[in-house]
Amino acid sequence: MSRETNATRLETAFYVAEVELGVTRLLDPEDVDVENPDEKSIMTYVAQFLHRYPEGAQGKVRMRLIIAFLHVVHLPPVAA
Numbered sequence: 280m281s282r283e284t285n286a287t288r289l290e291t292a293f294y295v296a297e298v299e300l301g302v303t304r305l306l307d308p309e310d311v312d313v314e315n316p317d318e319k320s321i322m323t324y325v326a327q328f329l330h331r332y333p334e335g336a337q338g339k340v341r342m343r344l345i346i347a348f349l350h351v352v353h354l355p356p357v358a359a
Contacts, residue, residue, distance in 0.1 A: 285312045302327045 283291075289308035296302040305324045310316065328345050 300331065302331055
């Protein structure tokens with residue numbers, strides 16, 4: 280997947296998040312594949328992962344999913 284375009288990686292990430300993980304798609308590749316994507320839009324989208332996979336037994340899985348998603352879209356994780 281690393282040889283794919285940014286748009287293709289983003290499309291794949293959004294598709295997998297929606298179809299496989301149940302996270303509603305709020306963004307399109309064109310919203311993110313820009314020099315300065317809207318941080319609030321990204322955080323709103325990522326927050327859906329947190330709501331979908333709350334703390335507890337799934338806490339570690341949730342963080343892995345979020346980190347994997349951010350890696351796919353090439354966005355650095357935001358420090359808490």
